Amino acid sequence: MVDLGIKDYSTIQWLATGYMLVSGVLIPASAFLMTRFSNRSLFITSMAIFTLGTALAAFAPNFGVLLTGRMVQAAGSSVMGPLLMNIMLVSFPREKRGTVMGIFGLVMITAPAIGPTLSGYIVEYYDWRLLFEMILPLAIISLVLAIWKSENVMEQNKNATIDYLSVVLSTIGFGGLLYGFSSVSSDGWTDKVVLTTLIVGAISLVVFIVRQLKMEEPLLDLRVYKHPMFALASVIAIVNAVAMFSGMILTSAYVQNVRGISPLASGLMMFPGAIVKGIMSPITGKLFDKYGPRILGVLGLTITAVSTYMLANLQIDSSHTYIILVYTLRMLGMAMVMIPIMTNGLNQLPTRLNRHGTAINNTAQQVSGSIGTAILITIMNSVTKTKAESLMTGRFFPSKYQYTLIPIYHHYIYRLASKYSLRYFLTNHQYVTI
Incomplete structure (x- = not known):
């Protein structure tokens, strides 16, 4: 915010919200892409686009170019999550998927959790461009290895066709909702552009859903929600995504702006939670294979709910140790829930619906994370303004x-x-x- 001359969170949050918006728009098409193209060519293309976006962000001269780079990154990475999950579902039997998904969680969930600590150190002592410069060589190495080593393990249908009207409706629907909710914090709920995008997005999304349910080969097969365990897992994943993304942003805002803690110290306070989440992902995966999802899910959701209540009631004199313990406890609860519940939901689907199940899971998490974060930041800005004026x-x-x-x-x-x-x-x- 200081280096780029940005004065409020509602603008700077677009570096996260814009990324999730593009992902939320493109992920619904990943089911078709995985059907039409080989997993090898799809991954190489996606990684090449992601590498281009990383380079653009690393050398961005201003906020606009930086945001563009982030969106190009999202365009490349949007298919990687669903693609990786489908490869795992094809490569491993159901009784071993918990352990494999635990390793997947270690990679895909722990990285965002470590982000605040690593970025806090970099932003305080180095130029923010290092955030992207350090990723660029890793992206290039991944691209080279993909070209050299990757193989095709998934079946493909080269005759598959895409319904372009569904793509348009999906883009307008998800894009309109994400843009509208993301603009609320800066423009307010009564702004004409915000209301228009929310209304148009909601109508388009309803039409999209009705169309998908009537099509024999939909872009996104929503009939996966006829499987009760998948539907339950999807709802829990949505709540978890809102809690995780908004918790990271709002906790950072609280400890830095209210308590006056430096970015590095703020990141270090959140680091134990990231470590616990990383350690627990493989463990909960193995526990799922052995005991099933019920015990882990109930215990994890209880811990998450209690710790979230404690986090919501932080005071101006809450000790640093207390904040660290509550945040770490919250991460523990989320780690116990996310992988087991997601794996159990996907296990209920027939193989032909795996592509659609993973695409829907990733879409729901991206969209809910973006909308939830935008709404909670709007609440934060409103409460902050009111209390600051009252204090003055x-x-x-x-x-x-x-x-x-x-x-x-x-x-x-x-x-x-x-x-x-x-x-x-x-x-x-x-x-x-x-």
């Missing part, structure tokens, strides 16, 4: 606390005041009269 006018805290809280909130209020045209009030030191 002496309405929020009893008089005996007003002077002691000034040093803690000074920097935070100043940044908010800059946004809400109250800088004169602070720069003339009149805030002392609060």
